[in-house]
Structures are given as structure tokens and as C-alpha cells.
Amino acid sequence: MAKFRVGRVGEQIKKEISNVIQTELKDPRIGFITVTGVDLTNDLSLARVYLSILGSEEQKEETLKALGRANGFLRSELGRRVKLRHTPAIEFRFDSSIAYGSHIEDLLQQINQQSQES
Structure with a gap:
């Protein structure tokens, strides 16, 4: 029964964090982000948020740093x-x-193209 609750809460957190990042955060270092998943511990004390970020490696690092600095705001909004x-x-x-x-x-x-050429 508890696993169903963790899954439901995880999906709600995913939806809300995605919404807050796209509408509330105004940091120019944050690029285009897609929240792909949230893993919650069974006691709901830690949420690991998985992100897909478009851009170069440098832009990804800057985005991750900016999100780390906005962590308190994101947690309070959540x-x-x-x-x-x-x-x-x-x-x-x-x-x-x-x-x-x-x-x-x-x-x-590439494999498909090579097989058609032979």
C-alpha cells in the first residue's frame, strides 16, 4: 500500500517541480529542462529529480548549479x-x-544504411 502512495506523491512532485521551473524561475542560466522522473525514498524524506537538459556540457553544468542555488525556493514552493x-x-x-x-x-x-548498400 505504501509503494502506491510513494508513486503517486512522486508523480505529483514531478508535475509541480516542472511547473515551478518553467513558470516561476527567472534565472537566465537555466536552459531548456525536461523533468523526466522523480525517485522518492520510502519515508518521503528525499526526492531525486532526474532532468534532461538541452545544450552543451557547460550549459548543463550551469543549469545544474543554478537549480542547486534555487533549491530552497523550489522546496518551499513544493x-x-x-x-x-x-x-x-x-x-x-x-x-x-x-x-x-x-x-x-x-x-x-548506420547499420541499416550499411546493409542496404551491400
């Missing part, structure tokens, strides 16, 4: 929007699955 007894701490991480999937798709297209 506490206002999601009614929980304790607002979880937020930890941001890169999600490289989209880039990895794109790389695999490119490799498959």
Missing part, C-alpha cells in the same frame, strides 16, 4: 503546492537516457 507533513529534500541529477536512446537510434540507422 511545500506550498503539495500538502505533506514534511517536504522532501530535493536532489537534482542528469538523466542521460534520452541522449543514450538517440545514440542507439543513430547506430541502428
Whole structure:
């Protein structure tokens, strides 16, 4: 039963953090961000937020630093929007699955082109 609640709360946190980042944060260092997932601990004390960020490696690092500096604001906004007894701490991480999937798709297209040429 508790795992269903953790999943529901995680999805709500994902939705709210995505909304706050896109509408409330005005930092120019923050580029185009997609919140791809949220992992919550079972006691709801820590939320790992996975982000997909477009841009170069330098832009990704700057965006991550800017989000780290806005962590307190994001946590307070999350506490206002999601009614929980304790607002979880937020930890941001890169999600490289989209880039990895794109790389695999490119490799498959190259293999497909080579097989058609032979």
C-alpha cells in the first residue's frame, strides 16, 4: 500500500517541480529542462529529480548549479503546492537516457544504411 502512495506523491512532485521551473524561475542560466522522473525514498524524506537538459556540457553544468542555488525556493514552493507533513529534500541529477536512446537510434540507422548498400 505504501509503494502506491510513494508513486503517486512522486508523480505529483514531478508535475509541480516542472511547473515551478518553467513558470516561476527567472534565472537566465537555466536552459531548456525536461523533468523526466522523480525517485522518492520510502519515508518521503528525499526526492531525486532526474532532468534532461538541452545544450552543451557547460550549459548543463550551469543549469545544474543554478537549480542547486534555487533549491530552497523550489522546496518551499513544493511545500506550498503539495500538502505533506514534511517536504522532501530535493536532489537534482542528469538523466542521460534520452541522449543514450538517440545514440542507439543513430547506430541502428548506420547499420541499416550499411546493409542496404551491400
